[in-house]
Amino acid sequence: MRQRGRWLAAVLTTVALLGVACGDDNGGGGGTPQPTGQFPAGSTMAELQAAGEVVIGVKFDVPPFGFTNPQTDEVEGFDVDLGKAIADELGVEARFVEAISDNRIPFLQDGTVDIILSTMTITTDRDAEIDFSEPYYVAEGRVLVPEDSDITGVGDLGGRTVCTALGSTYEENLKENAPDAELRLVDTYSECFELVQNGAVDAVSTDDVILTGMIIQDDTLKLVGEGYTTEPYGAGIAEGDTEFQEFVSEVIADVKSDGRWEQLYDEWIGQYTGEPAEVPTMTLEEALELRPCVDTC
């Protein structure tokens, strides 16, 4: 009996000591990098720090922004790296979840994800449901066709079939710029890729960077015409969470000003487009003005 009592005391003491060493909120016991500052109690940042991870909704099939590397089975890309930068500022791990155009906003609203970084264009309609950070990338809408197609731009799409994703801004964009085109809407851009490859649709239209991702995988496709819409991407944050929105916008501003943005651009996009990195200067207000409300007014 006495032996057992002593043994128990030893175990409990050890556990208590370990608890003190590892329980420090500032991550004193582990090997993760120290966060750059304390966050106000009750703010989302403090909650995420306590949880030890931030869940980020990204695309899993849209190179070069969010896609699964077939060799490593990890998701990577511009959005993913930006997400990791935000996680580093919080001092937590980033966990990535697939968020397609159709379900990303519901995922944010019901708490499945904490942030959306899913090639999401800033629009006033979406702003009614969630909050946006300052723009972190400005893409252009273009048209992709098979190399033997006679389509030369968005104006030629009358009477042709065009594929784009459900829940993206292109349903509206195409109705405005190609009103006689027949739209085919799918869940993910990989389906559009399949449809244009097997001839079921004549063209795909979406952001130039997403289309570039398709050309990387199949170089018998080509981009035609000029950019016909401007698509500023913003990170999605739960409605009303101003503190977190400011925090994320600050991280994005830091990334833009300290050279990391150019690095990300060159790594993920520049090497395919051959164009030099240009840090976007559009503000959130300007982005919202580009897209006034249509359906949620």
Add this chain to the structure above:
Amino acid sequence: MSDLWEVLVRHFPDFRSGFLVTLKLVAISLGIALVVGTIVGALRAAPTRWARWLGGLYVEFFRNVPLLVLLTIAYAGLRRAGVDIPPLVAATASLGLYTAAYVAETIRSGVFSVSKGQIEASLSMGMTSRQTLRHVVIPQAVRTVIPPLGSLVIAMIKNSAIIGAALALADDLLKEARLINARTFQTNEVFFWAAVGYLLITVTATFAIRYLERRLAIRR
């Protein structure tokens, strides 16, 4: 409450278009399912072994491949193989042939449910096999088969929603609902009305089947 009504009124043209597309898909697929299903059912009930084997092959294949996989093969797969198959054909053929497998099995069991005594009696009365089939077996089989066929029709109507989920095959009621939802974020209201739309079709089908049952069926 006013939100609910407002969603229907504001997007009525889209809901209606989706509803009509669903009706069209269901009608064409049902036609294919009944025709092909009857032929395969007859094969399955045939006296010759190779006929039964052929019918069995059909039934096993189409009952064991999930509808979504079938749709993808019929559309993307065939197109990649060079067949320029239009989406409507791929969709209705898939749903029709898939349902036909179940129709075939129902018809086979209906035929076999006619008791052997009936067949023996009519043959011993001097009727030929063909006359037996025409005047004794088939009328009774048809009556037995109506209720389970009715269930298959209802299932097929619901399965038609899968067409709208795959590869932009058709803008049916479910697809239109998802489109409206993506634009307005009013998920509850939008899918409520989609459900109402499908109910309209299935309830009408149920009444039609009950009418047929009353007029024809054998009640046990």
